[in-house]
Amino acid sequence: MKVYLISGEASGDLHASNLLKSLQSLSQEPIEARAWGGAELERAGAHVVKHYKDLAFMGFIEVALNIRTILRNIKFCKADIEQFEPDALILVDYPGFNLRIAEWAKAKGIKVFYYISPQIWAWKSSRVHKIARSTDRVFSILPFERAFYQKFGYDISFVGHPLLDVIQDYVPAPLDITTDKKIIALLPGSRKQEISKILPKMLQVLSDYTEFHFVIAAAPGQQLSYYNQFIPAELQSNKQLSIVQGQTYPLLQQAHIALVASGTATLETALFDVPQVVCYETSRISYAIAKRLVKIKYISLVNLIADAPMVDELIQENFNTPSLKASLEAILAPSGRANMLKDYQKLRQLLGHSGASNKTAQEILQMLK
Numbered sequence: 001m002k003v004y005l006i007s008g009e010a011s012g013d014l015h016a017s018n019l020l021k022s023l024q025s026l027s028q029e030p031i032e033a034r035a036w037g038g039a040e041l042e043r044a045g046a047h048v049v050k051h052y053k054d055l056a057f058m059g060f061i062e063v064a065l066n067i068r069t070i071l072r073n074i075k076f077c078k079a080d081i082e083q084f085e086p087d088a089l090i091l092v093d094y095p096g097f098n099l100r101i102a103e104w105a106k107a108k109g110i111k112v113f114y115y116i117s118p119q120i121w122a123w124k125s126s127r128v129h130k131i132a133r134s135t136d137r138v139f140s141i142l143p144f145e146r147a148f149y150q151k152f153g154y155d156i157s158f159v160g161h162p163l164l165d166v167i168q169d170y171v172p173a174p175l176d177i178t179t180d181k182k183i184i185a186l187l188p189g190s191r192k193q194e195i196s197k198i199l200p201k202m203l204q205v206l207s208d209y210t211e212f213h214f215v216i217a218a219a220p221g222q223q224l225s226y227y228n229q230f231i232p233a234e235l236q237s238n239k240q241l242s243i244v245q246g247q248t249y250p251l252l253q254q255a256h257i258a259l260v261a262s263g264t265a266t267l268e269t270a271l272f273d274v275p276q277v278v279c280y281e282t283s284r285i286s287y288a289i290a291k292r293l294v295k296i297k298y299i300s301l302v303n304l305i306a307d308a309p310m311v312d313e314l315i316q317e318n319f320n321t322p323s324l325k326a327s328l329e330a331i332l333a334p335s336g337r338a339n340m341l342k343d344y345q346k347l348r349q350l351l352g353h354s355g356a357s358n359k360t361a362q363e364i365l366q367m368l369k
Contacts, residue, residue: 001027001368004086005035006077006101008094009052010190010219011264012116013037015162015357016092017044019115022361034084036077039220049080053221074100081105088368091135092116099127102134113364114138117156121148122296128152136367139360142305143350159359160352163264167249167271168354175250177242179213182256185274187248189261190219192226197281199230202259204321205328206240212256218245257331259324266311267301270347275331275340277324278302278313305350310343 003023007016017040024031024045033046042048050073074097081089081101088111091098095118102112117140120127128149131138138156140146146158188199199216206214218227227243228236235241244251248265252258252272260266262280269276278300298304302311312327314320330336 001029001088002032002034002084002086003088003090004081004084005033005037005041005046005090005092006094006098007035007037007041007052007092008097010038010221012092012094013040013052014166015116016090017041017046018162018166018357019090019092019360020044020046022357023364026358026361027365034080034086050077051221070097073097077101078104081110082108086110088113088364090115090364093118095120095127099130099134103130106134106136111136111368113360113367115360116141117145117149121145125152128154137363139356139363141356143352144305144307157360157363158352159356160354161267162356163267163271164348164351164354165356167268170249172253173247173250175215175247175254176244177213177215179242181211181213181240183251183254184209184212184214185251185255185258185260185269186214186216187258187260187265187269188216188279189263189265190221192222193282194261195219195222195227196230198261198279198319199227201281201319201321201324202279203231203235203241205324206235206238208325209328210240212240214241215251215255216241216243217248217251218243220246257328257337259328262299262313262315264301267305270302270311270344273341273344275337276302276311277327277331278311279319279324280313280315281319282316284316302347306343306347308343310340310347 005016007013016037020033021044035041035046035048036050037048038052089105091102091114093116106112112135114135117138132154140156140158141161146156149156186202188195188202218224252269252274255274258269258274258276260269260276260278262278266278280299300311300313303309314323331340
């Protein structure tokens with residue numbers, strides 16, 4: 001059996017790899033996989049033809065500036081799928097790209113499965129009809145999405161959040177730094193555009209918290225030299241600051257609190273019971289456009305799932321040193337820390353049961369029969 005998987009970022013690479021492993025273990029015949037992703041999909045046995053670090057364009061302006069590259073990638077992807085002739089195309093989030101491929105593939109008679117539904121409830125909800133036309137089945141990992149789709153007369157599968165399995169199966173590993181101080185983890189995102197805007201502002205609070213050791217979690221798909229350019233000269237040899245790569249979970253396992261770029265990492269941080277402040281900034285034009293189009297109360301997965309302000313969200317102009325310090329003080333206080341950890345327990349209950357990858361794999365294999 002042949003499957004073609006497309007993921008466009010680090011978290012998608014992780015979830016796609018676990019789904020591939022489930023397909024391999026449950027299938028009665030060997031699985032040959034070709035993919036767009038990263039190291040996790042490679043380790044799972046897929047032949048990765050494009051790395052997600054070459055695909056991650058964020059924001060309206062950024063996408064417009066890179067439109068030629070994106071169109072070339074779409075053309076290449078279609079040709080590669082046709083040559084591979086898969087039994088199933090499995091799309092993982094990454095809607096701007098994947099929805100185009102889904103529509104084309106469905107017209108070609110290829111079975112199309114969407115794992116991790118695009119967040120169309122945030123904006124462009126009309127795309128639900130395009131998804132219905134272009135897919136054989138959608139698998140949701142957020143509890144409120146099934147009701148959203150049903151409003152439009154389209155049923156999907158809620159399989160639970162795959163991070164529950166990932167973190168449950170995580171084997172504790174040592175962190176490659178030595179310090180006697182409590183750790184503040186800095187997770188500035190996985191894309192270059194995020195890191196360049198978010199990391200410098202995170203680092204501005206170091207001098208106010210000398211009693212802590214700060215550790216930057218570098219994304220697997222980025223060079224350490226990219227991070228170093230945003231670290232001021234006076235901090236380059238500072239023993240209060242370290243950087244680790246490919247060690248996000250060991251870091252969260254030991255962190256006292258964390259500053260986290262909005263994205264999957266906010267949920268990972270919560271599931272490791274680390275109190276956090278969510279940070280986000282993009283270009284002014286992209287933010288102005290998004291503010292007009294996006295219809296959601298929160299940007300972090302933690303608050304979206306809970307439909308409540310469990311964690312502070314510092315966005316755009318509110319993401320500044322005074323606000324960051326105020327939010328840090330709140331979760332450093334014993335009462336603030338205790339309240340957030342209590343909220344995290346409620347969050348777990350909302351996420352449903354474990355086994356997302358296996359449930360999705362079982363449905364896909366059944367439909368392919």
